[in-house]
Amino acid sequence: MLQDPIKTQLKGYLAGLAHPVVLEASLDDSPKSREMHELLHEVAALSDRVQVSEAGQATRRPSFVIRREGGRAGVSFAAIPMGHEFTSFVLALLQVGGHPPKLSDDEIAQIKALPGPYHFETYVSLSCQNCPDVVQALNAMSVLNPNISNVTIDGALFQDEVTAKNIMSVPQVYLNGAPFETGRADIEQLLAKLDADAPRRAAEKLKDIAPFDVLIIGGGPAGASAAVYAARKGLRTGLVAERFGGQVMDTAGIENFISIPETDGPKLAAALEAHVRAYDVEIITGQQAKELFPAPQPGGLHGVALESGAILHARTVILATGAHWRHLGVPGEEEYRNKGVAYCPHCDGPFYKGKRVAVAGGGNSGVEAAIDLAGIVAHVTLLQRGSHLKADKVLQDKLRTLSNVTVLTEALTTRIEGNGRNVTGLTYRGGDGADHHVDLEGVFVQIGLLPNTGWLKNTLRLSDFGEIVVNDHGATSVPGVFAAGDATTTPYKQIVIAIGAGATAALSAFDYLIRVPVAAAQPVPAPV
Template sequence: MLDANLKKQLDTYLQNIVSPIEIGVSLNHNPDNTAKSTELKELANEISQLSSQITLKEAVAQRTPSMSIASAGQAPRISFAGIPLGHEFTSLVLALLQTGGHPSKASAELQQQIRDLEGEYHFETYISLSCQNCPDVVQALNLMATLNPNITHVMIDGALFQEEVDRRQIMAVPAVYLNGEHFGQGRMSLEEIVTKLDTGAAKRQAASLNEQAPYDVLVVGGGPAGAAAAIYAARKGIRTGLLAERFGGQVMDTVGIENFISVPYTEGPKLAASLEQHVKEYGVDIISAQRAAGIQQSMDDTAQHNLLEVPLASGATLKSRAVILATGARWRELNVPGETEYRNKGVAYCPHCDGPFFKGKRVAVVGGGNSGIEAAIDLAGLVEHVTVLEFADTLRADEVLQRKARSTPNIDIISNAQTTEVVGDGQKVSGMHYIDRISGEQRHLDVAGIFVQIGLVPNTEFLQGSAVELTRHGEVIIDAKGATSLPGVFAAGDATTVPYKQIVIAMGAGATAALSAFDHLIRS
């Protein structure tokens, strides 16, 4: 089941288990479904043979095949309905380690907050094994179940439990249910989940943030540009903070990265984890699950010099002598009727995450750039047929991608197509309307899914009305040193006028902004 190299790595990890645990395996004895049960049993056997601390036993579960993990002698609070491989293998390993007493890297304060949660919380998370966003949610909820005996969590492979997926009309993952009711959709951090449950947490955190002393440099954004800026600032020995809703930014939604110099291949979540670890090594104060709501100048009466204030959506305000804006960008939406109504009901933005839910169906990809054509090629291996709709008269993707798409038999490409409406039956997408820009004729396309891949929008709405000058597209205008129109404020990455939106360019821009901010501080 596991190759020799993976088994060797797993053996090393499992040496960190300090207390006995039990793996309960519930198998499906239906002749039509024995293959997956056989795989799961083989996986469980191989794991149990790697550690004397692990005991394997048969179990009875609501869903089969499934695997539960529990401290010896206790009722299981963590379960995997399906086979936790692919992106979820790490979730399995962490569940084994944390149940076996190996400490989590989450802050002590956050862990105590989880232990203090009152009430019964029974979570279910529907995932696909190809989803790179799902493991963060699964791992967060598994940790919560480990820490609090009133919390349980089961990961459910949607591809294996299609009847449940259809009944609950799940068309995007991760989809989280709490006590049988829909709780959340998409990537959620541990902090976000806990804050949603602990209604008083936001108020307490805001009060704590208001008491923070001013920073020398405050970085707003936790993507590649923000991480690079924080590292370069902290290396100068100045007090540095980093404010981010989620660390990693859009990189967390990127699967394969093959153009990061010196690294032939990596994946977005892996790179983001490395960035966060690097930032933490320099003692940067990371403020997560918070969103900036503006920026303005103020006067520090004690230090007698100008400060910059960054008010937060939570009501708190952070102060700093210099600020670096690195808020990145997000996927652009179609902004047509029906898009919002059918989001996560057929309208999707992540082909890797949600593609498996359209197996054997007809789908559309809107956008003919690199991301759109890559999405079409990936989806072609899963779905019955892919239609690419491009607004312009030619595709914008690299020629190598265009050749691959045109040679794939179940991909059609329509140019000069302007999407005008998403249509459905009230529950899910059934098709879309578009206009042929040459003839002016309105046409209809019968599809079960629409994957939107039409570029990026800078995350700069919070700067509207501030002294930071923006382009008509919302990008922060910067000079060669990353300086903005507001003294002491610098910017870097995809939120700015930098001409190319690439990870390696964002990192360089982040370093430039930090060095410029430091130069500003020593001169002022």
């Protein structure tokens, strides 16, 4: 199953195992069990510190647990962890074998202090690029704390469970048998849900932090680029983000990033983070900005209030908050979200195998989604509200070769319908002004992005579309505040453009700092 280069690399990793590891399998006579048997024995053959036992007694078959020899089993896979989850498997193997998870000392202490018991069940699809973050976080927690366990379940292998739980999107996490988390989440977000006092402690740690020369809000391509350029200028630089990568983390294939013919979002996000961490940048993740307090005079300190209650100060601020998926805003959308309404075809497409689905949106995202889904589902109906598709010609040409795709132009989705449990169809208004109905089981919304700027209203100038208005230097309407990336009026929302805009904003902030004298002003006080 594993190619020789992967075996060679994995053998090198396994050579450093500090403890013997057992892969304890629960198998039956199915083809998937034979496939799991082959994978586990291939891995065990690479190290004398890894052995396979087929004495597992788990009810889910095929499945396996990873445990130290003579120790407990906290990490389990009811899945053949290939695709996006292969890295999760390797990390779990190494961590059970003694490699410490790459977490901060505070996070490790916080995990070890959790009382439990916490038994997590994480439903994934192997094509989901959002799932590994959740799987790897929960696996690391289960290695560190004996009161925590996690089993990663491939929904395609255990379709009866998926049907019984009405799971139509991933990742879906259950805790002690009850729904706990939906969608991508990192370890900070998971800990915040498990440890109610975490936000207060986070704010307490930040309250005495010294003012920055440059404070960047956002960890996507624009924010990462701004951080590198600011740090290289010798500026005291801080970066605040909920997660590194931003919207890029939800992007599957990337083929237009110059100098890299092909990559995917998580890989690019990891490279961006590694580049930023190579410099002296104070990175504050798991935090969300909620209000900007402009400096009372040029050269003074701006304040940024965080949802945790902390307030940070800086002489300049770079806003790189990115954007989020736009919703249709029609009846039924929220009611059937994750019950037939989805936003990630790569993650959730496998749950619609053999079914009829619609894709709302005729731009690049929509057409790419229709192409991907056509290889899985029975039929795709692509709805474009305008008179023609807006996607690149190469994508439209590919779309026209697919026999199970119907393209409807001048089709405005007006309602998503269901039976109270799942989506059963949608209604659209056609160019003739009449309403038309389509029977289907899923709707994938791909109609573009909205800037994450709601928290900036009445603070600086925004466009009619909610974008931060910037000039060609990335400057906003507030002196000393700059912006870059998809949250701004800069045309064309592309990764490469965001990275360039981040660099521009950082260089403009540096220019501002050397030209504007420091004002004799106290930090902006906390709001009442």
